[in-house]
Ligand code: ADP
């Protein structure tokens with residue numbers, strides 16, 4: 001097959017340009033990304049070989065190899081994992097699947113300074129393309145397990161890449177970087193230096209469960225052993241394993257640094273930023289398991305898109321079993337990342353088994369509770385972190401009010417809402433209840449598109465006049481859960497846009513009712529006339545106590561859907 005030349009997808013091309021021009025200052029992370037991909041590929045091969053005994057792949061010595069050649073200024077990261085077919089290479093390396101990419105690249109180009117750009121890249125992560133921060137040419141040779149022919153991919157990152165057949169490629173993938181000239185000013189280190197490689201692997205990839213071995217070309221300077229390099233031009237040295245391969249979740253808390261936890265998080269989540277919070281759980285007894293979970297700092301771009309992969313990684317006795325194990329995390333906690341390692345499951349456990357397994361259901365419940373109690377602790381112990389959490393994940397957490405009855409109170413307890421009480425600060429329901437006026441029986445709210453829209457609503461007038469606090473709910477999901485949740489601490493949630501709202505003390509209410517009855521008679525003729533005029537467009541025309549300034553307003557019946565919800569249903573095609 002002749003050499004084929006392909007163009008990168010538009011977003012991929014733009015992202016590569018940014019990588020080549022290196023707006024990310026910590027270039028060392030390119031190696032972390034390559035090692036992370038190699039580790040994923042080994043996991044995948046092991047699982048596939050377990051399921052398919054006709055695969056014919058050698059799984060006896062799965063490992064990652066890093067080879068540096070100082071003379072040629074190349075660095076190769078090699079694995080004997082799953083590999084990629086010709087089509088997979090085109091699809092996986094030539095395009096970026098992440099649905100948020102276009103938006104991300106746009107934001108990145110508009111970023112005002114390098115700190116903002118760096119933060120954005122950190123949130124997104126660029127994986128394989130990070131190679132182009134340090135290399136001016138990248139060659140990937142790969143053969144998928146079970147296939148006979150391999151594929152070679154080469155690119156300088158400038159618009160196009162080429163693909164050839166690689167007839168004798170070994171199974172797995174090797175990625176060779178032709179390094180840019182070392183440049184002290186640009187903080188580009190010499191990535192062929194063994195100590196530098198060791199340091200990077202130790203820092204970022206120590207916990208990787210496969211051995212990461214370093215081989216150096218004979219004439220490389222190891223900095224230590226001068227003699228050994230003589231007379232060895234023909235081949236590499238003895239490989240040296242660089243990582244300890246220790247499972248972080250199995251080690252005592254005080255033996256593991258936050259940095260180590262963070263690097264594991266980055267490997268699992270493909271996020272480049274540190275997590276917001278670490279959640280650890282060690283369950284002992286008849287069903288033993290360890291969980292190491294992370295709440296990210298930023299909501300991923302595709303959190304609300306179809307096909308978002310939720311769930312944590314499942315291990316059984318330190319052996320990786322699957323990614324995105326949905327059975328362990330409820331959908332409203334789909335942003336949680338991490339590892340759960342169970343001692344008593346079979347290594348062959350399948351999704352079907354997991355769905356019915358009672359132990360898994362118990363783990364699911366316990367993990368959900370643990371995450372919620374961690375959020376609660378954040379709320380009291382670290383309000384700023386909690387505020388970040390709520391900004392990023394409040395919208396998705398509230399979905400739990402509709403689906404997880406058992407934890408409804410726990411979710412309500414960690415929820416906060418905009419309110420007329422304060423222009424900026426959010427309030428908890430607890431704080432709202434504590435501020436309730438004498439005689440006020442309900443928690444009042446109004447839903448709408450924005451805070452401003454709600455505040456301008458005529459429904460607000462009476463409440464403003466009486467100084468009664470109203471929650472201002474602007475997320476689409478708010479429309480739905482408010483009807484499903486019976487209340488908070490015995491107080492009902494009441495929309496001020498629906499039905500009759502009775503403000504004030506018993507006495508005042510009675511007075512108002514009498515007054516209204518009198519008025520109703522007075523205005524009977526007018527109301528009948530308006531009803532006839534508006535005809536089918538309204539159910540009823542009545543006098544109201546809710547307005548102080550506006551002459552009239554449209555309200556829904558207590559059980560009607562609100563206009564915003566009607567819109568949401570319509571958008572969903574119902
Ligand atoms: P991510 O790892 O977040 O998916 P990357 O840019 O790092 O993104 O990699 C893109 C894809 O290319 C991976 O999802 C994987 O399917 C494939 N890939 C990358 N490196 C390897 C490798 N060493 N072996 C097999 N597949 C790989």
Ligand code: MG
Nearest residue numbers: 036037127128
């Ligand atoms: Mg990757």
